[in-house]
Amino acid sequence: DAKTTQPNSMESNEEEPVHLPCNHSTISGTDYIHWYRQLPSQGPEYVIHGLTSNVNNRMASLAIAEDRKSSTLILHRATLRDAAVYYCILSPPPQYSGTYKYIFGTGTRLKVLA
Amino acid sequence: NAGVTQTPKFRVLKTGQSMTLLCAQDMNHEYMYWYRQDPGMGLRLIHYSVGEGTTAKGEVPDGYNVSRLKKQNFLLGLESAAPSQTSVYFCASRNARGAGNQPQHFGDGTRLSIL
Numbered sequence: 001d002a003k004t005t006q007p008n009s010m011e012s013n014e015e016e017p018v019h020l021p022c023n024h025s026t027i028s029g030t031d032y033i034h035w036y037r038q039l040p041s042q043g044p045e046y047v048i049h050g051l052t053s054n055v056n057n058r059m060a061s062l063a064i065a066e067d068r069k070s071s072t073l074i075l076h077r078a079t080l081r082d083a084a085v086y087y088c089i090l091s092p093p094p095q096y097s098g099t100y101k102y103i104f105g106t107g108t109r110l111k112v113l114a
Numbered sequence: 115n116a117g118v119t120q121t122p123k124f125r126v127l128k129t130g131q132s133m134t135l136l137c138a139q140d141m142n143h144e145y146m147y148w149y150r151q152d153p154g155m156g157l158r159l160i161h162y163s164v165g166e167g168t169t170a171k172g173e174v175p176d177g178y179n180v181s182r183l184k185k186q187n188f189l190l191g192l193e194s195a196a197p198s199q200t201s202v203y204f205c206a207s208r209n210a211r212g213a214g215n216q217p218q219h220f221g222d223g224t225r226l227s228i229l
Contacts, residue, residue, distance in 0.1 A: 032215055043118075043204050043220030044157070051215070087156060101172070102218065104149075104156030 004088045004105040011111045012078045020073040020108050022088030027068050032091040034102065035062065035073045037084040044087060047073065083112045116140050120205050120221035127195045127228045135190040135224050137205030144210035146188040147172075147218065148180060150201040157204060163188055164210070195228045202226070 005023040012018040024033070032051055036044040048055055048062045050071070055062040061074040075082055085107040092101070118139045127133055137146065144165050149157035149172075159172030163182040177199060179191045188207075192199060202225050206218040 034217065041222070043206075043222050044218075045220070046217040049215055049217065101147075101159060101162070102157070104158070106154070106156050 003103065004090060006086075006088055006105055006108045008106070009109040009111065011113060012075075013113050014079060015077050018075040018078045018082070018110065020075075020086050020088075020110065021070065022072070023070045024088070024090055025069045027090060028092060029068075030092070033062070033064060033068075033071050034089040034091055035060070036087045036089060037082075038087065038107070039084045047086070049091075078110075078112045080112050080114060083110055085109050118205055118207055118219050118221035120203075120224050122224060123222070124225045125227070127192075127226065129195060129197060129228060131195050132191070132193050133195065133226075134192075135203055135205075135226075137188045137190070137207075137221060138186055139188075139205075139207040139219070140186065141207060141209075141219065142185070143207035143219070144185070145208045146182065147206040147208075148178070148188065148190045149204045149206065150174065150199075151204060151223075152201050160190065160203075197228050200226060200228045 034049040035047040038044045048060050050062045050064050063072045087107040089102045121136045147162040148160040151157045158174050160178050161172050161180040163169045166185045169180045181189045202223045204220050204223045206220045208218045209216045
């Protein structure tokens with residue numbers, strides 16, 4: 001299974017944009033890229049996902065490299081509530097199981113400074 | 115909107131005891147998952163189910179059993195708890211429609227300590 005590599009931690013000032021990188025150099029052509037975040041004492045929360053094209057939603061933007069070997073989650077204006085662990089996850093298509101499984105890495109702990 | 119509900123939220127067991135963790139979802143999702151998360155690590159898949167009456171092994175299934183007798187419920191059992199099973203357990207569900215673009219919805223976890 002393809003793996004993801006993320007920095008262990010990052011810091012950002014409040015109200016400034018944050019770019020969270022993820023490397024997935026062994027990604028397959030049909031693997032979706034999902035981003036989740038996990039606040040303290042909570043379960044992971046869906047942020048955004050994409051396959052090949054850049055994506056925007058109300059929470060964030062996802063920029064996917066042309067060769068798909070890396071992606072970047074962009075938070076346009078970080079707030080204190082965005083402090084969390086952010087996971088970049090690959091979701092390969094099912095081969096034998098009939099379901100898409102997530103492969104979690106260790107994530108990036110984002111600290112937002114007031 | 116309840117979403118995915120896990121019970122209990124906390125539990126302390128002694129080595130060798132058994133228990134069952136319950137996951138309930140009200141979104142009519144076909145797929146359900148059980149993960150464990152150890153300190154400083156990402157989530158690892160224990161077992162999953164693609165529909166009522168079906169279960170399959172994930173990445174770390176040893177020491178656990180599961181059952182999916184009803185579509186909305188997914189139970190995780192520990193027959194003989196071991197200290198190595200001290201962890202936070204998360205349940206998730208997702209819609210079967212579509213491809214890999216369907217997100218998983220997670221509960222808030224069960225914190226289990228085994229002494």
